[in-house]
Amino acid sequence: MSETILFSIYIFVLAIFVGFEVITKVPPLLHTPLMSGSNAISGITIVGAILSAGLGHSTLGQVLGMLAVISATINVVGGFMVTDRMLEMFKKDKKKEAK
Amino acid sequence: MAVITNVVYLIASVLFILGLKKLGSPKTARQGNIYSMVGMLLAIVITLLDREIIDFTYIIAGLLIGSVIGAIAAKKVEMTQMPQMVALFNGFGGIASTFVAYAEFVNTKHMVGGTDVVVSLVLSLLIGSVTFTGSMIAFMKLQGWMTGRPIVFKGQVAFNGLLLVATVVLGWMFGMDTINGQTFLLAIIAIAAVLGVTSVIPIGGADMPVVISLLNSYSGLAAAATGFVLSNNVLIISGALVGASGIILTQIMCVAMNRSLANVLFAAVGTDSGGGASGGGEQRNVTRYTADDAAMIFENSESVIIVPGYGLAVAQAQHVMNELMQLLEKRGIKVRFAIHPVAGRMPGHMNVLLAEANVSYDKLVEMEAINDDFQSTDVALVVGANDVINPAARYKKDSPLYGMPILNVDQAERVMIIKRSLAAGFAGEDNELFYDDNTMMLFGDAKKMLTDIVKILKEE
Numbered sequence: 001m002s003e004t005i006l007f008s009i010y011i012f013v014l015a016i017f018v019g020f021e022v023i024t025k026v027p028p029l030l031h032t033p034l035m036s037g038s039n040a041i042s043g044i045t046i047v048g049a050i051l052s053a054g055l056g057h058s059t060l061g062q063v064l065g066m067l068a069v070i071s072a073t074i075n076v077v078g079g080f081m082v083t084d085r086m087l088e089m090f091k092k093d094k095k096k097e098a099k
Numbered sequence: 100m101a102v103i104t105n106v107v108y109l110i111a112s113v114l115f116i117l118g119l120k121k122l123g124s125p126k127t128a129r130q131g132n133i134y135s136m137v138g139m140l141l142a143i144v145i146t147l148l149d150r151e152i153i154d155f156t157y158i159i160a161g162l163l164i165g166s167v168i169g170a171i172a173a174k175k176v177e178m179t180q181m182p183q184m185v186a187l188f189n190g191f192g193g194i195a196s197t198f199v200a201y202a203e204f205v206n207t208k209h210m211v212g213g214t215d216v217v218v219s220l221v222l223s224l225l226i227g228s229v230t231f232t233g234s235m236i237a238f239m240k241l242q243g244w245m246t247g248r249p250i251v252f253k254g255q256v257a258f259n260g261l262l263l264v265a266t267v268v269l270g271w272m273f274g275m276d277t278i279n280g281q282t283f284l285l286a287i288i289a290i291a292a293v294l295g296v297t298s299v300i301p302i303g304g305a306d307m308p309v310v311i312s313l314l315n316s317y318s319g320l321a322a323a324a325t326g327f328v329l330s331n332n333v334l335i336i337s338g339a340l341v342g343a344s345g346i347i348l349t350q351i352m353c354v355a356m357n358r359s360l361a362n363v364l365f366a367a368v369g370t371d372s373g374g375g376a377s378g379g380g381e382q383r384n385v386t387r388y389t390a391d392d393a394a395m396i397f398e399n400s401e402s403v404i405i406v407p408g409y410g411l412a413v414a415q416a417q418h419v420m421n422e423l424m425q426l427l428e429k430r431g432i433k434v435r436f437a438i439h440p441v442a443g444r445m446p447g448h449m450n451v452l453l454a455e456a457n458v459s460y461d462k463l464v465e466m467e468a469i470n471d472d473f474q475s476t477d478v479a480l481v482v483g484a485n486d487v488i489n490p491a492a493r494y495k496k497d498s499p500l501y502g503m504p505i506l507n508v509d510q511a512e513r514v515m516i517i518k519r520s521l522a523a524g525f526a527g528e529d530n531e532l533f534y535d536d537n538t539m540m541l542f543g544d545a546k547k548m549l550t551d552i553v554k555i556l557k558e559e
Contacts, residue, residue, distance in 0.1 A: 008326070011335050015335065015339035020343050023340075025123040028450070029465075034344060035446065037132055037135060039185060040135065042338060043191075043192060045195045046139075047142055047143065050143070058206065064199075064202035066160060073168075074172070074188070076169065077170055080132065084133075085174075086451055089178075090125045
Protein backbone atom coordinates (compact mmCIF):
# COMPACT_ATOMS: atom_id res chain seq x y z
CA MET A 1 0.00 0.00 0.00
CA SER A 2 1.39 3.36 -1.00
CA GLU A 3 1.74 6.21 1.42
CA THR A 4 -0.66 8.36 -0.58
CA ILE A 5 -3.52 5.94 -0.14
CA LEU A 6 -2.79 5.54 3.56
CA PHE A 7 -2.91 9.29 3.92
CA SER A 8 -6.21 9.37 2.00
CA ILE A 9 -7.68 6.72 4.28
CA TYR A 10 -6.64 8.75 7.33
CA ILE A 11 -8.48 11.74 6.02
CA PHE A 12 -11.52 9.70 5.03
CA VAL A 13 -11.89 8.08 8.44
CA LEU A 14 -11.45 11.33 10.33
CA ALA A 15 -13.91 13.12 8.06
CA ILE A 16 -16.49 10.39 8.69
CA PHE A 17 -16.19 11.06 12.42
CA VAL A 18 -16.54 14.80 11.92
CA GLY A 19 -19.58 14.10 9.75
CA PHE A 20 -21.21 11.98 12.44
CA GLU A 21 -20.56 14.59 15.13
CA VAL A 22 -21.92 17.47 13.09
CA ILE A 23 -24.87 15.78 11.47
CA THR A 24 -26.33 14.08 14.55
CA LYS A 25 -26.97 17.63 15.78
CA VAL A 26 -29.20 18.53 12.85
CA PRO A 27 -32.83 18.47 14.06
CA PRO A 28 -35.40 16.32 12.18
CA LEU A 29 -37.10 19.58 11.27
CA LEU A 30 -34.29 20.24 8.80
CA HIS A 31 -33.66 16.76 7.50
CA THR A 32 -34.92 17.50 4.01
CA PRO A 33 -32.70 20.57 3.54
CA LEU A 34 -29.87 18.52 5.04
CA MET A 35 -30.32 15.94 2.31
CA SER A 36 -30.51 18.40 -0.54
CA GLY A 37 -27.68 20.47 0.89
CA SER A 38 -25.37 17.53 1.43
CA ASN A 39 -26.32 16.41 -2.05
CA ALA A 40 -25.00 19.68 -3.40
CA ILE A 41 -21.80 19.15 -1.44
CA SER A 42 -21.34 15.71 -2.99
CA GLY A 43 -21.30 17.59 -6.30
CA ILE A 44 -17.70 18.43 -5.37
CA THR A 45 -16.78 15.80 -7.97
CA ILE A 46 -17.12 18.81 -10.27
CA VAL A 47 -13.50 19.57 -9.37
CA GLY A 48 -12.33 16.27 -10.85
CA ALA A 49 -14.75 16.68 -13.74
CA ILE A 50 -13.33 20.07 -14.70
CA LEU A 51 -9.81 18.68 -14.82
CA SER A 52 -10.86 15.69 -16.95
CA ALA A 53 -12.71 17.93 -19.38
CA GLY A 54 -9.87 20.42 -19.64
CA LEU A 55 -6.65 18.45 -19.63
CA GLY A 56 -7.12 17.36 -23.23
CA HIS A 57 -5.33 14.03 -23.03
CA SER A 58 -7.94 12.48 -25.30
CA THR A 59 -11.29 13.43 -26.81
CA LEU A 60 -12.98 10.55 -25.01
CA GLY A 61 -11.60 11.79 -21.72
CA GLN A 62 -12.81 15.29 -22.47
CA VAL A 63 -16.30 14.20 -23.46
CA LEU A 64 -16.60 12.05 -20.34
CA GLY A 65 -15.31 15.02 -18.38
CA MET A 66 -17.95 17.26 -19.88
CA LEU A 67 -20.73 14.78 -19.06
CA ALA A 68 -19.36 14.70 -15.53
CA VAL A 69 -19.29 18.50 -15.38
CA ILE A 70 -22.93 18.60 -16.48
CA SER A 71 -24.16 16.10 -13.89
CA ALA A 72 -22.07 17.55 -11.09
CA THR A 73 -23.16 21.10 -11.92
CA ILE A 74 -26.83 20.07 -11.84
CA ASN A 75 -26.11 18.69 -8.39
CA VAL A 76 -24.28 21.76 -7.17
CA VAL A 77 -26.47 24.50 -8.64
CA GLY A 78 -29.79 22.68 -8.22
CA GLY A 79 -28.91 21.38 -4.77
CA PHE A 80 -27.82 24.68 -3.27
CA MET A 81 -30.64 26.66 -4.86
CA VAL A 82 -33.39 24.33 -3.75
CA THR A 83 -31.90 24.13 -0.26
CA ASP A 84 -31.86 27.91 -0.02
CA ARG A 85 -35.45 28.02 -1.27
CA MET A 86 -36.50 25.61 1.45
CA LEU A 87 -34.55 27.21 4.29
CA GLU A 88 -36.03 30.57 3.45
CA MET A 89 -39.45 29.15 4.23
CA PHE A 90 -38.63 28.04 7.76
CA LYS A 91 -39.88 30.94 9.82
CA LYS A 92 -40.94 31.42 13.36
CA ASP A 93 -44.22 33.07 14.16
CA LYS A 94 -43.58 36.64 15.25
CA LYS A 95 -47.20 37.53 15.83
CA LYS A 96 -47.21 36.26 19.38
CA GLU A 97 -44.42 38.57 20.40
CA ALA A 98 -46.33 41.49 18.96
CA LYS A 99 -49.46 40.75 20.96
CA MET B 100 0.30 26.52 -7.52
CA ALA B 101 -0.37 23.02 -6.21
CA VAL B 102 0.10 24.35 -2.68
CA ILE B 103 -2.33 27.20 -3.18
CA THR B 104 -4.86 24.84 -4.73
CA ASN B 105 -4.63 22.52 -1.77
CA VAL B 106 -4.96 25.33 0.72
CA VAL B 107 -8.10 26.51 -1.05
CA TYR B 108 -9.45 22.94 -1.04
CA LEU B 109 -8.82 22.87 2.70
CA ILE B 110 -10.73 26.12 3.16
CA ALA B 111 -13.58 24.69 1.08
CA SER B 112 -13.66 21.56 3.25
CA VAL B 113 -13.80 23.67 6.42
CA LEU B 114 -16.63 25.75 4.94
CA PHE B 115 -18.59 22.59 4.16
CA ILE B 116 -18.20 21.39 7.73
CA LEU B 117 -19.20 24.76 9.16
CA GLY B 118 -22.11 24.92 6.74
CA LEU B 119 -23.42 21.56 7.94
CA LYS B 120 -22.85 22.58 11.54
CA LYS B 121 -25.03 25.64 11.05
CA LEU B 122 -27.83 23.39 9.84
CA GLY B 123 -28.16 22.49 13.52
CA SER B 124 -30.66 25.29 14.03
CA PRO B 125 -33.29 26.78 11.73
CA LYS B 126 -32.04 30.23 12.68
CA THR B 127 -28.57 29.73 11.24
CA ALA B 128 -29.35 27.12 8.59
CA ARG B 129 -29.66 29.49 5.65
CA GLN B 130 -26.35 31.09 6.50
CA GLY B 131 -24.84 27.61 6.70
CA ASN B 132 -26.01 26.83 3.20
CA ILE B 133 -24.29 30.00 2.01
CA TYR B 134 -21.05 28.89 3.70
CA SER B 135 -21.21 25.65 1.73
CA MET B 136 -21.92 27.56 -1.47
CA VAL B 137 -18.91 29.78 -0.95
CA GLY B 138 -16.78 26.71 -0.27
CA MET B 139 -17.95 25.14 -3.51
CA LEU B 140 -17.36 28.32 -5.49
CA LEU B 141 -13.80 28.63 -4.15
CA ALA B 142 -13.06 25.02 -5.03
CA ILE B 143 -14.41 25.45 -8.55
CA VAL B 144 -12.58 28.74 -9.21
CA ILE B 145 -9.20 27.50 -8.02
CA THR B 146 -9.62 24.38 -10.16
CA LEU B 147 -10.40 26.48 -13.21
CA LEU B 148 -7.15 28.39 -12.63
CA ASP B 149 -5.15 25.17 -12.93
CA ARG B 150 -2.41 25.79 -15.49
CA GLU B 151 -2.62 22.30 -16.89
CA ILE B 152 -6.02 23.01 -18.35
CA ILE B 153 -5.54 23.69 -22.04
CA ASP B 154 -9.07 23.57 -23.36
CA PHE B 155 -12.03 25.35 -21.77
CA THR B 156 -14.64 24.52 -24.42
CA TYR B 157 -15.93 21.36 -22.80
CA ILE B 158 -15.74 22.82 -19.31
CA ILE B 159 -17.74 25.91 -20.15
CA ALA B 160 -20.29 23.93 -22.15
CA GLY B 161 -20.73 21.54 -19.22
CA LEU B 162 -21.01 24.30 -16.63
CA LEU B 163 -23.60 26.18 -18.69
CA ILE B 164 -25.78 23.19 -19.47
CA GLY B 165 -25.61 21.91 -15.89
CA SER B 166 -26.37 25.31 -14.36
CA VAL B 167 -29.40 25.87 -16.54
CA ILE B 168 -30.86 22.44 -15.83
CA GLY B 169 -30.08 22.67 -12.12
CA ALA B 170 -31.50 26.18 -11.74
CA ILE B 171 -34.71 25.38 -13.59
CA ALA B 172 -35.21 22.21 -11.57
CA ALA B 173 -34.62 24.05 -8.29
CA LYS B 174 -37.02 26.86 -9.16
CA LYS B 175 -39.80 24.75 -10.60
CA VAL B 176 -40.00 21.88 -8.16
CA GLU B 177 -43.04 21.77 -5.86
CA MET B 178 -42.35 21.10 -2.20
CA THR B 179 -44.54 18.00 -2.45
CA GLN B 180 -42.10 16.69 -5.07
CA MET B 181 -38.95 17.16 -3.01
CA PRO B 182 -38.41 13.41 -2.46
CA GLN B 183 -38.18 12.66 -6.18
CA MET B 184 -36.05 15.74 -6.72
CA VAL B 185 -33.54 14.60 -4.13
CA ALA B 186 -33.62 11.09 -5.61
CA LEU B 187 -32.80 12.57 -9.01
CA PHE B 188 -29.94 14.64 -7.61
CA ASN B 189 -28.53 11.62 -5.80
CA GLY B 190 -28.48 9.91 -9.17
CA PHE B 191 -26.62 12.75 -10.85
CA GLY B 192 -24.07 12.70 -8.05
CA GLY B 193 -23.53 9.00 -8.61
CA ILE B 194 -23.12 9.23 -12.35
CA ALA B 195 -20.80 12.23 -12.08
CA SER B 196 -18.47 10.09 -9.95
CA THR B 197 -18.63 7.27 -12.48
CA PHE B 198 -17.78 9.61 -15.35
CA VAL B 199 -14.90 11.24 -13.53
CA ALA B 200 -13.41 7.93 -12.44
CA TYR B 201 -13.67 6.46 -15.92
CA ALA B 202 -12.28 9.59 -17.54
CA GLU B 203 -9.35 9.42 -15.15
CA PHE B 204 -8.73 5.86 -16.28
CA VAL B 205 -8.89 6.91 -19.94
CA ASN B 206 -6.51 9.81 -19.32
CA THR B 207 -3.92 8.01 -17.21
CA LYS B 208 -4.29 4.44 -18.39
CA HIS B 209 -0.58 3.84 -18.41
CA MET B 210 -0.11 5.01 -14.88
CA VAL B 211 -2.80 2.84 -13.32
CA GLY B 212 -0.96 0.09 -11.60
CA GLY B 213 -1.04 -0.21 -7.84
CA THR B 214 -3.69 -2.29 -6.12
CA ASP B 215 -4.88 0.80 -4.25
CA VAL B 216 -5.70 2.68 -7.46
CA VAL B 217 -7.37 -0.37 -9.00
CA VAL B 218 -9.54 -0.90 -5.92
CA SER B 219 -10.51 2.78 -5.68
CA LEU B 220 -11.32 2.88 -9.38
CA VAL B 221 -13.50 -0.22 -9.26
CA LEU B 222 -15.28 0.99 -6.11
CA SER B 223 -15.88 4.38 -7.61
CA LEU B 224 -17.43 2.94 -10.78
CA LEU B 225 -19.44 0.38 -8.83
CA ILE B 226 -20.93 2.74 -6.24
CA GLY B 227 -21.47 5.52 -8.76
CA SER B 228 -23.34 3.30 -11.17
CA VAL B 229 -25.48 1.61 -8.50
CA THR B 230 -26.36 5.03 -7.11
CA PHE B 231 -27.37 6.28 -10.54
CA THR B 232 -29.75 3.52 -11.61
CA GLY B 233 -31.00 2.93 -8.06
CA SER B 234 -31.87 6.61 -7.77
CA MET B 235 -33.61 6.61 -11.13
CA ILE B 236 -35.84 3.74 -9.97
CA ALA B 237 -36.53 5.57 -6.70
CA PHE B 238 -37.34 8.68 -8.70
CA MET B 239 -39.76 6.83 -10.97
CA LYS B 240 -41.48 5.19 -8.01
CA LEU B 241 -41.90 8.51 -6.23
CA GLN B 242 -43.03 10.32 -9.36
CA GLY B 243 -45.61 7.60 -9.99
CA TRP B 244 -44.04 6.59 -13.30
CA MET B 245 -43.86 3.06 -12.02
CA THR B 246 -45.74 1.17 -9.35
CA GLY B 247 -44.90 1.92 -5.73
CA ARG B 248 -45.49 -1.73 -4.98
CA PRO B 249 -42.46 -3.94 -4.37
CA ILE B 250 -41.39 -5.80 -7.50
CA VAL B 251 -39.94 -9.17 -6.59
CA PHE B 252 -38.75 -12.22 -8.43
CA LYS B 253 -37.49 -15.56 -7.24
CA GLY B 254 -33.94 -15.58 -5.93
CA GLN B 255 -33.65 -11.79 -6.06
CA VAL B 256 -31.31 -11.49 -3.11
CA ALA B 257 -29.11 -14.31 -4.40
CA PHE B 258 -29.10 -12.73 -7.86
CA ASN B 259 -27.98 -9.38 -6.42
CA GLY B 260 -25.29 -11.13 -4.42
CA LEU B 261 -24.09 -12.84 -7.58
CA LEU B 262 -23.87 -9.49 -9.38
CA LEU B 263 -21.77 -8.11 -6.56
CA VAL B 264 -19.44 -11.09 -6.70
CA ALA B 265 -19.19 -10.65 -10.47
CA THR B 266 -17.98 -7.07 -10.07
CA VAL B 267 -15.31 -8.21 -7.62
CA VAL B 268 -14.11 -10.88 -10.07
CA LEU B 269 -14.11 -8.42 -12.96
CA GLY B 270 -12.23 -5.93 -10.82
CA TRP B 271 -9.60 -8.55 -10.10
CA MET B 272 -9.34 -9.36 -13.81
CA PHE B 273 -8.93 -5.68 -14.56
CA GLY B 274 -6.14 -5.50 -12.01
CA MET B 275 -4.27 -8.24 -13.91
CA ASP B 276 -4.00 -6.14 -17.04
CA THR B 277 -4.97 -2.53 -16.51
CA ILE B 278 -3.84 -1.21 -19.91
CA ASN B 279 -6.17 -3.44 -21.91
CA GLY B 280 -8.72 -3.71 -19.16
CA GLN B 281 -11.37 -1.26 -20.26
CA THR B 282 -13.78 -4.06 -21.22
CA PHE B 283 -13.73 -5.23 -17.63
CA LEU B 284 -14.39 -1.74 -16.34
CA LEU B 285 -17.29 -1.24 -18.74
CA ALA B 286 -18.70 -4.60 -17.66
CA ILE B 287 -18.46 -3.49 -14.03
CA ILE B 288 -20.38 -0.31 -14.82
CA ALA B 289 -23.06 -2.29 -16.66
CA ILE B 290 -23.45 -4.92 -13.95
CA ALA B 291 -23.56 -2.25 -11.25
CA ALA B 292 -26.30 -0.50 -13.24
CA VAL B 293 -28.37 -3.70 -13.21
CA LEU B 294 -27.65 -4.13 -9.49
CA GLY B 295 -28.95 -0.63 -8.80
CA VAL B 296 -32.24 -1.52 -10.47
CA THR B 297 -32.72 -4.96 -8.95
CA SER B 298 -31.87 -3.81 -5.45
CA VAL B 299 -34.33 -0.88 -5.41
CA ILE B 300 -37.37 -2.39 -7.21
CA PRO B 301 -38.31 -4.68 -4.27
CA ILE B 302 -38.59 -1.70 -1.94
CA GLY B 303 -42.10 -0.34 -1.52
CA GLY B 304 -43.29 3.26 -1.65
CA ALA B 305 -43.53 3.93 2.07
CA ASP B 306 -40.02 2.61 2.65
CA MET B 307 -38.69 5.31 0.34
CA PRO B 308 -37.40 7.52 3.19
CA VAL B 309 -34.89 4.78 3.97
CA VAL B 310 -33.89 4.24 0.36
CA ILE B 311 -33.41 7.90 -0.41
CA SER B 312 -31.27 8.32 2.69
CA LEU B 313 -29.20 5.31 1.75
CA LEU B 314 -28.73 6.49 -1.85
CA ASN B 315 -27.77 9.88 -0.46
CA SER B 316 -25.07 8.15 1.50
CA TYR B 317 -23.96 6.19 -1.59
CA SER B 318 -23.63 9.36 -3.65
CA GLY B 319 -21.28 10.68 -0.98
CA LEU B 320 -19.29 7.47 -0.84
CA ALA B 321 -19.02 7.49 -4.65
CA ALA B 322 -17.54 10.98 -4.48
CA ALA B 323 -15.12 9.85 -1.77
CA ALA B 324 -14.06 6.83 -3.84
CA THR B 325 -13.42 9.13 -6.79
CA GLY B 326 -11.36 11.24 -4.40
CA PHE B 327 -9.23 8.17 -3.71
CA VAL B 328 -8.76 7.65 -7.46
CA LEU B 329 -7.65 11.25 -7.93
CA SER B 330 -5.87 11.51 -4.56
CA ASN B 331 -7.97 14.59 -4.02
CA ASN B 332 -8.65 15.42 -0.38
CA VAL B 333 -11.56 17.79 -0.82
CA LEU B 334 -13.45 15.03 -2.62
CA ILE B 335 -12.61 12.55 0.11
CA ILE B 336 -13.68 14.88 2.91
CA SER B 337 -16.90 16.03 1.26
CA GLY B 338 -17.76 12.50 0.23
CA ALA B 339 -17.20 11.26 3.77
CA LEU B 340 -19.41 14.01 5.20
CA VAL B 341 -22.25 13.21 2.84
CA GLY B 342 -21.75 9.49 3.35
CA ALA B 343 -22.01 9.93 7.10
CA SER B 344 -25.06 12.15 6.77
CA GLY B 345 -26.89 9.60 4.64
CA ILE B 346 -26.04 6.77 7.01
CA ILE B 347 -27.31 8.70 10.01
CA LEU B 348 -30.59 9.49 8.27
CA THR B 349 -30.94 5.87 7.17
CA GLN B 350 -30.44 4.79 10.75
CA ILE B 351 -32.99 7.27 12.09
CA MET B 352 -35.58 6.13 9.53
CA CYS B 353 -35.03 2.45 10.37
CA VAL B 354 -35.36 3.08 14.11
CA ALA B 355 -38.56 5.04 13.48
CA MET B 356 -40.03 1.98 11.81
CA ASN B 357 -38.48 -0.49 14.24
CA ARG B 358 -37.01 -2.38 11.31
CA SER B 359 -33.50 -3.35 10.44
CA LEU B 360 -31.92 -2.01 7.29
CA ALA B 361 -31.75 -5.57 5.97
CA ASN B 362 -35.48 -5.96 6.51
CA VAL B 363 -36.23 -2.75 4.60
CA LEU B 364 -33.93 -3.70 1.74
CA PHE B 365 -34.85 -7.33 1.32
CA ALA B 366 -38.25 -8.05 2.88
CA ALA B 367 -40.29 -6.29 0.16
CA VAL B 368 -42.84 -5.06 2.70
CA GLY B 369 -45.90 -3.26 1.54
CA THR B 370 -48.99 -3.27 -0.54
CA ASP B 371 -49.62 -0.46 -2.96
CA SER B 372 -49.39 2.92 -1.27
CA GLY B 373 -52.71 3.23 0.48
CA GLY B 374 -54.51 1.03 -2.03
CA GLY B 375 -56.00 -2.42 -1.87
CA ALA B 376 -58.61 -3.86 0.43
CA SER B 377 -57.62 -4.76 3.93
CA GLY B 378 -57.07 -8.35 4.89
CA GLY B 379 -59.87 -8.74 7.38
CA GLY B 380 -62.72 -9.67 5.07
CA GLU B 381 -65.58 -8.88 7.45
CA GLN B 382 -67.11 -5.49 7.00
CA ARG B 383 -67.28 -3.44 10.15
CA ASN B 384 -69.51 -0.44 10.45
CA VAL B 385 -68.08 3.00 10.41
CA THR B 386 -70.04 6.14 11.03
CA ARG B 387 -69.46 8.76 8.40
CA TYR B 388 -69.14 12.27 9.65
CA THR B 389 -69.31 15.49 7.69
CA ALA B 390 -67.41 18.75 7.65
CA ASP B 391 -70.22 20.29 9.72
CA ASP B 392 -69.73 17.74 12.47
CA ALA B 393 -66.01 18.39 12.47
CA ALA B 394 -66.47 22.15 12.65
CA MET B 395 -68.81 21.76 15.59
CA ILE B 396 -66.30 19.67 17.49
CA PHE B 397 -63.58 22.21 16.81
CA GLU B 398 -65.82 25.00 18.14
CA ASN B 399 -65.98 23.23 21.46
CA SER B 400 -62.35 22.29 21.87
CA GLU B 401 -59.39 23.98 23.47
CA SER B 402 -56.47 22.04 22.10
CA VAL B 403 -55.84 20.32 18.78
CA ILE B 404 -52.91 18.26 17.56
CA ILE B 405 -52.69 17.72 13.82
CA VAL B 406 -50.98 14.61 12.46
CA PRO B 407 -49.99 15.07 8.82
CA GLY B 408 -49.04 12.18 6.55
CA TYR B 409 -48.19 11.50 2.95
CA GLY B 410 -51.87 12.01 2.04
CA LEU B 411 -51.44 15.70 2.88
CA ALA B 412 -48.69 15.96 0.27
CA VAL B 413 -50.64 13.99 -2.33
CA ALA B 414 -53.67 16.23 -1.90
CA GLN B 415 -51.46 19.37 -1.82
CA ALA B 416 -53.48 20.40 1.21
CA GLN B 417 -50.72 22.16 3.15
CA HIS B 418 -51.98 25.70 2.48
CA VAL B 419 -55.58 25.08 3.48
CA MET B 420 -54.16 23.21 6.49
CA ASN B 421 -52.47 26.42 7.55
CA GLU B 422 -55.70 28.34 6.98
CA LEU B 423 -57.55 25.96 9.29
CA MET B 424 -54.84 26.37 11.90
CA GLN B 425 -55.17 30.16 11.74
CA LEU B 426 -58.93 29.97 12.18
CA LEU B 427 -58.60 27.66 15.16
CA GLU B 428 -55.96 29.83 16.76
CA LYS B 429 -58.17 32.87 16.31
CA ARG B 430 -60.70 31.08 18.50
CA GLY B 431 -58.05 30.64 21.16
CA ILE B 432 -57.48 26.97 20.43
CA LYS B 433 -53.97 25.68 20.93
CA VAL B 434 -52.81 24.01 17.70
CA ARG B 435 -49.67 21.98 17.14
CA PHE B 436 -48.45 19.48 14.58
CA ALA B 437 -47.10 16.06 15.54
CA ILE B 438 -44.47 14.91 13.06
CA HIS B 439 -43.63 11.23 12.87
CA PRO B 440 -40.08 10.68 11.58
CA VAL B 441 -41.25 8.57 8.63
CA ALA B 442 -44.31 10.65 7.74
CA GLY B 443 -44.10 11.38 4.04
CA ARG B 444 -41.64 10.01 1.56
CA MET B 445 -38.34 11.39 2.82
CA PRO B 446 -36.84 12.55 6.12
CA GLY B 447 -38.33 15.90 7.08
CA HIS B 448 -40.85 15.92 4.21
CA MET B 449 -43.79 17.15 6.32
CA ASN B 450 -41.75 19.94 7.89
CA VAL B 451 -40.81 21.39 4.53
CA LEU B 452 -44.36 21.12 3.28
CA LEU B 453 -45.82 22.94 6.27
CA ALA B 454 -43.03 25.51 6.30
CA GLU B 455 -43.97 26.27 2.71
CA ALA B 456 -47.51 26.94 3.86
CA ASN B 457 -46.13 29.43 6.41
CA VAL B 458 -46.70 27.29 9.47
CA SER B 459 -44.28 28.53 12.11
CA TYR B 460 -41.63 25.89 12.76
CA ASP B 461 -42.02 25.97 16.54
CA LYS B 462 -45.45 24.39 16.00
CA LEU B 463 -43.92 21.37 14.29
CA VAL B 464 -43.20 18.99 17.14
CA GLU B 465 -41.27 15.74 17.02
CA MET B 466 -42.91 12.52 18.09
CA GLU B 467 -41.06 12.04 21.39
CA ALA B 468 -41.75 15.60 22.45
CA ILE B 469 -45.48 15.52 21.82
CA ASN B 470 -46.55 11.94 22.41
CA ASP B 471 -47.41 12.43 26.07
CA ASP B 472 -49.56 15.45 25.28
CA PHE B 473 -52.23 13.56 23.36
CA GLN B 474 -53.96 12.46 26.56
CA SER B 475 -54.61 16.06 27.51
CA THR B 476 -55.70 17.06 24.02
CA ASP B 477 -59.29 17.51 22.85
CA VAL B 478 -58.91 16.68 19.20
CA ALA B 479 -56.29 14.77 17.26
CA LEU B 480 -56.79 15.55 13.58
CA VAL B 481 -55.15 13.01 11.30
CA VAL B 482 -54.70 14.06 7.70
CA GLY B 483 -53.56 11.40 5.26
CA ALA B 484 -51.62 9.31 7.76
CA ASN B 485 -52.36 5.72 8.68
CA ASP B 486 -49.59 3.33 9.69
CA VAL B 487 -47.93 5.86 12.01
CA ILE B 488 -51.08 5.98 14.18
CA ASN B 489 -52.06 2.32 14.03
CA PRO B 490 -52.35 0.92 17.58
CA ALA B 491 -51.68 -2.57 16.22
CA ALA B 492 -48.01 -1.59 16.33
CA ARG B 493 -48.21 -1.78 20.13
CA TYR B 494 -49.49 -5.30 20.62
CA LYS B 495 -50.15 -7.26 17.45
CA LYS B 496 -47.05 -9.41 17.26
CA ASP B 497 -47.66 -10.82 13.77
CA SER B 498 -48.18 -7.41 12.22
CA PRO B 499 -45.47 -5.89 10.02
CA LEU B 500 -45.97 -2.76 12.07
CA TYR B 501 -45.31 -4.44 15.41
CA GLY B 502 -42.85 -2.51 17.55
CA MET B 503 -42.91 0.62 15.44
CA PRO B 504 -43.16 3.73 17.62
CA ILE B 505 -46.49 5.41 16.85
CA LEU B 506 -48.17 8.68 17.65
CA ASN B 507 -50.61 8.18 20.54
CA VAL B 508 -53.58 9.81 18.81
CA ASP B 509 -55.93 7.27 20.37
CA GLN B 510 -55.30 8.88 23.75
CA ALA B 511 -56.85 12.14 22.67
CA GLU B 512 -60.41 12.93 23.72
CA ARG B 513 -61.48 12.62 20.10
CA VAL B 514 -59.79 11.49 16.93
CA MET B 515 -60.72 12.91 13.54
CA ILE B 516 -59.34 11.10 10.53
CA ILE B 517 -59.54 12.54 7.05
CA LYS B 518 -59.03 9.74 4.56
CA ARG B 519 -60.14 8.80 1.11
CA SER B 520 -61.30 5.31 2.04
CA LEU B 521 -61.08 2.64 4.69
CA ALA B 522 -58.22 0.96 2.84
CA ALA B 523 -55.42 -0.38 4.95
CA GLY B 524 -52.20 1.57 5.12
CA PHE B 525 -49.06 0.77 3.27
CA ALA B 526 -48.17 -2.07 5.60
CA GLY B 527 -51.48 -3.77 4.78
CA GLU B 528 -52.58 -3.72 8.41
CA ASP B 529 -56.17 -2.81 9.14
CA ASN B 530 -56.48 0.12 11.53
CA GLU B 531 -58.85 -0.54 14.42
CA LEU B 532 -58.82 3.13 15.29
CA PHE B 533 -61.19 3.75 12.36
CA TYR B 534 -63.92 1.79 14.12
CA ASP B 535 -63.44 3.25 17.57
CA ASP B 536 -66.32 5.16 19.16
CA ASN B 537 -64.07 8.12 19.78
CA THR B 538 -63.10 8.34 16.16
CA MET B 539 -64.78 10.49 13.57
CA MET B 540 -64.09 9.34 10.04
CA LEU B 541 -64.24 12.10 7.46
CA PHE B 542 -64.10 10.48 4.05
CA GLY B 543 -62.85 12.45 1.10
CA ASP B 544 -59.94 14.24 -0.43
CA ALA B 545 -57.90 15.97 2.26
CA LYS B 546 -57.85 19.29 0.48
CA LYS B 547 -61.58 19.32 -0.21
CA MET B 548 -62.52 18.23 3.29
CA LEU B 549 -60.28 20.81 4.93
CA THR B 550 -61.58 23.50 2.60
CA ASP B 551 -65.14 22.61 3.58
CA ILE B 552 -64.32 22.80 7.29
CA VAL B 553 -62.56 26.12 6.80
CA LYS B 554 -65.60 27.49 4.94
CA ILE B 555 -67.96 26.53 7.75
CA LEU B 556 -65.71 27.93 10.45
CA LYS B 557 -65.44 31.19 8.54
CA GLU B 558 -69.21 31.60 8.29
CA GLU B 559 -69.81 31.19 11.96
